[in-house]
Amino acid sequence: MKELHVNVQRFDPKTDREPRLQSYTVSANDGARVLHILHAIHDQIDPTLAYRYCCSSGQCGSCAVRVNGEPVLACMEEAVDGITITPLNLPVKQDLIVDLLPKIEAIASLKPACGPELRLPTKAEIDEIKPLRDCIECLACVSVCPAMDVTSFLGPTAMRQDMRLILDPRDTGDRVPDAIRDGLFNCTSCQACFKACPKKIRIPGKAIEKLRALANQRGFTLPRHREVAALIKETGRSVTRTAPTFMEQVGERIEPVGPVKATVGFFVGCMYNMRQQQSALDAIEVLKRNGIRVIIPRDQICCGSPLIRTGQLAIVDSLKQRNIDTFQSRGIDTVMTMCAGCGSTLKHDYVTPFEVLDINQLLTKYGIEPPARLPIKATYHDPCHLMRGQDIKEEPRQLIRRVIDLVEMPSICCGSGGGVKSGVPEEAAALGEKRREEIRKTGADIVITSCPFCEFHIASHSDKPVKNIMTVLLEGYREKDRQSQKKNE
Ligand code: SF4
Numbered sequence: 110m111k112e113l114h115v116n117v118q119r120f121d122p123k124t125d126r127e128p129r130l131q132s133y134t135v136s137a138n139d140g141a142r143v144l145h146i147l148h149a150i151h152d153q154i155d156p157t158l159a160y161r162y163c164c165s166s167g168q169c170g171s172c173a174v175r176v177n178g179e180p181v182l183a184c185m186e187e188a189v190d191g192i193t194i195t196p197l198n199l200p201v202k203q204d205l206i207v208d209l210l211p212k213i214e215a216i217a218s219l220k221p222a223c224g225p226e227l228r229l230p231t232k233a234e235i236d237e238i239k240p241l242r243d244c245i246e247c248l249a250c251v252s253v254c255p256a257m258d259v260t261s262f263l264g265p266t267a268m269r270q271d272m273r274l275i276l277d278p279r280d281t282g283d284r285v286p287d288a289i290r291d292g293l294f295n296c297t298s299c300q301a302c303f304k305a306c307p308k309k310i311r312i313p314g315k316a317i318e319k320l321r322a323l324a325n326q327r328g329f330t331l332p333r334h335r336e337v338a339a340l341i342k343e344t345g346r347s348v349t350r351t352a353p354t355f356m357e358q359v360g361e362r363i364e365p366v367g368p369v370k371a372t373v374g375f376f377v378g379c380m381y382n383m384r385q386q387q388s389a390l391d392a393i394e395v396l397k398r399n400g401i402r403v404i405i406p407r408d409q410i411c412c413g414s415p416l417i418r419t420g421q422l423a424i425v426d427s428l429k430q431r432n433i434d435t436f437q438s439r440g441i442d443t444v445m446t447m448c449a450g451c452g453s454t455l456k457h458d459y460v461t462p463f464e465v466l467d468i469n470q471l472l473t474k475y476g477i478e479p480p481a482r483l484p485i486k487a488t489y490h491d492p493c494h495l496m497r498g499q500d501i502k503e504e505p506r507q508l509i510r511r512v513i514d515l516v517e518m519p520s521i522c523c524g525s526g527g528g529v530k531s532g533v534p535e536e537a538a539a540l541g542e543k544r545r546e547e548i549r550k551t552g553a554d555i556v557i558t559s560c561p562f563c564e565f566h567i568a569s570h571s572d573k574p575v576k577n578i579m580t581v582l583l584e585g586y587r588e589k590d591r592q593s594q595k596k597n598e
């Protein structure tokens with residue numbers, strides 16, 4: 110047995126104006142789950158504690174709560190000392206019990222075919238349905254979806270259900286128009302629903318992108334998304350240039366200043382090449398200083414992410430092949446990405462004959478020369494396609510902490526992904542404003558991030574300067590050079 114100290118959010122609508130945290134100390138067996146702790150509090154300390162549970166084996170979804178802010182099933186999550194247990198981010202009825210009904214009622218049900226139309230799913234169809242069928246209606250995904258906070262989007266599990274029904278021959282509903290009406294184009298591709306789902310249902314890729322592709326086949330793609338597709342088809346790039354491109358400003362092969370630690374091909378991406386050139390130029394200086402030889406093939410083009418996320422797949426395979434051939438023909442075995450969206454696309458939507466590393470991974474792998482410390486306070490915005498898309502959370506922080514003191518803020522989507530910035534700009538702006546508020550609360554002097562879309566979008570929703578990690582590292586090196594020059598004078 111061990112003693113655990115936990116905090117539990119309490120709220121009784123009859124007596125409390127605000128929720129409050131209550132501390133408890135309970136004895137628990139090794140390996141006890143959060144649900145065991147709630148039972149112990151209820152049975153031994155306070156029988157008024159309200160929480161839901163049913164199967165206690167991860168099958169019913171009733172006991173979903175947040176532990177230290179992250180949605181989990183209480184029956185599956187191991188209890189450790191010091192945790193804080195709060196309800197899902199949904200309207201609270203009492204203590205840990207949230208109102209599930211309105212969201213569950215929104216999940217579509219089968220519209221059965223009758224008579225000769227009725228056909229049972231084949232084995233192949235069942236296999237396709239399977240990854241979408243495992244939902245236990247815990248609503249963890251709904252509780253973290255940023256799009257639902259600012260629009261009337263019905264949410265990830267409603268989209269999952271629409272796609273699941275499309276795959277079922279017994280259903281006669283016309284699900285694509287239903288999904289569009291319910292907010293199909295509001296999803297920012299942030300992956301928060303997938304990360305929160307205890308059944309690991311890949312709703313963005315397995316439902317939302319598939320629904321958008323079906324919408325595209327029926328001519329329902331948003332006009333702005335069609336314009337982006339036309340631009341890629343015509344120019345190979347998803348955005349137009351605002352100044353000389355990054356690739357026009359650098360050579361194809363860039364040697365480091367000192368000994369070579371590694372050679373990488375640089376997949377630049379449309380935004381760093383055409384719009385956020387300075388961040389990429391700063392990155393080159395940081396890489397040169399840290400022993401990385403960089404090869405930048407001129408014939409690389411858009412990775413296809415803007416098309417894949419919006420369901421416009423017609424030319425995606427040709428883009429992929431061109432990019433793979435470009436790097437493979439130069440004998441490159443490691444491709445470095447700096448754009449979180451390109452990195453996630455190359456890792457998940459491509460089958461590459463080379464390794465793909467994000468620049469933060471690369472620099473932490475090979476180590477960096479210590480920069481000087483800068484006397485400012487910074488906060489870091491986790492790009493969704495880096496943190497959730499590539500599981501890269503610690504590496505950027507390690508690099509930033511070499512230069513600047515970091516104040517954390519909640520990792521929420523800024524609203525720039527999934528075609529939302531171009532297709533539903535009012536939603537992107539609303540999410541940007543939520544980001545502004547979180548940035549303001551940190552009291553930081555600057556915002557640091559590691560994605561050109563986030564850099565670009567947050568810049569118009571922040572009172573503080575937004576900088577790329579590489580720019581901040583370079584500023585640390587320049588300060589170091591200034592200090593050593595001063596010493597030598
Ligand atoms: S990917 Fe993000 S925005 Fe899209 S449904 Fe999931 S949580 Fe919502």
Ligand code: SF4
Binds near residue numbers: 170269302305307310
């Ligand atoms: S999709 Fe996953 S997170 Fe969402 S309700 Fe179903 S099981 Fe829960």
